[in-house]
Amino acid sequence: MTLPFMIGVLGSPVSWYMRDLVRAAGETSGVQIIPLAFDRLQAASLERSSVSSALAMESHEPSKPTESMPLDALDAVLVRTMPLGSLEQVIFRMNALHVAEQLGVPILNGPRCLEICIDKWLTIQRARHVGLLTPKTICCQGREEAIEAWHQLGEDCVVKPIFGGEGRGIVRVTDYDMAWRVFSTLSQIQAVMYVQEFLPNEGYDLRLLVLDDELFCVRRHGNGNWRANVSQGGEAKRFEPTFEQAEIAYRAARAVGGWMVGVDLIETLDGRTMLIEVNAVPGWRATGAAVEQDIAMRLIQKLRDR
Structure with a gap:
């Protein structure tokens, strides 16, 4: 048997x-x-x-x-x-x-991949180390340093939890009073402040789901919300990645040691493709529906093939 x-x-x-x-x-x-x-x-x-x-x-x-x-x-x-x-x-x-x-x-994914991707700052460093474009990002631990980072990054920044996902807890900070309040609050709870330049774009981002040697790709539209995450009300639509975008996804997966990862990219108004995050525990429900693929089945088949 x-x-x-x-x-x-x-x-x-x-x-x-x-x-x-x-x-x-x-x-x-x-x-x-x-x-x-x-x-x-x-x-x-x-x-x-x-x-x-x-x-x-x-x-x-x-x-x-x-x-x-x-x-x-x-x-x-x-x-x-x-x-x-x-x-x-x-x-x-x-x-x-x-x-x-x-x-x-x-x-x-293996524990080292999980440790890297859970930490947005470490993920960005791994991506930069292999030559991928990422937004200008400053990590610090105090209010004054964070306000200085906000000034340094153009006074239009995205502040994210260093650990977190699905667009939760992300704030866009565009004026000094908001910066003072946000960074004061984070300082009181002893949070690490992850301050990243805001990248002007057309209102969507790209999710490239790497599953071993396969890619499943969607364009996520924010529908008026600058955050395009599906969990925040965004809409996922199938798209065919360029060679450059596919290469970025595979290089990012290798950089973090991932077998199945979600690679998030933004196409900026000035024509650059920037890596935003790599998710080591990506969901596939919205992506699978958009690309009309049974990703759970493909996942199981690939595990058996290994």
Whole structure:
């Protein structure tokens, strides 16, 4: 009897992506999706090192023991999201993934890729290091330094959470009073201030979803909102990338060590193509609908091919 190809998914068991992966696996012979709980990871250094996780459920019952799944019993592990936790918990979870990877568990994307892409500043530095164009960006930790950065970058800047996604918490700052209020607030909560020049554009950005050696590309229109994220009301439409845009996407994926990443680009009014961000846990629902492709199915097929 042939054993199923088992894919562990670290993420929410009730999410749209889990349902989509389970649906695609059900339509693929010999594939099984195993939902895993990120906050139930544990590692052991005994006679033999190991990393395991409890199976994810809709809710955990402390009085009821949960089955543990060794990660090295799986054919692949997909990382989709990490729940909130203390600094200790987050560091341990990432280190557990590093250990699992060292033990030969195929983790996609790998922990180093996750660490790079979670940090927008580090992502920009990796992109610049390989020669990709990125917006002028200043990272600092104090109000006065941030206001000086705002002046230096043309007094029209985008302030983003250094950790975050889907366009949440992003503010465009265009006058001094707003700058003082925004940077004072961020300073009070001891946030790192990620200050980036605003790039005039035609009101859309580009999402190039890299899946191994394939590209799925959409143009995201903001419909009046300068943020074009679909989660913020943007609309995704299929487009064919230029050779330059495709090359940027693949180079960005290599720069962060990603196998499946979302590369966000902006075409500026002066004709430049700038890399904005690289997402190591990209969604595919809007992209798949726009390009009329079953991306969950392609994802599973490519995992098996590996």
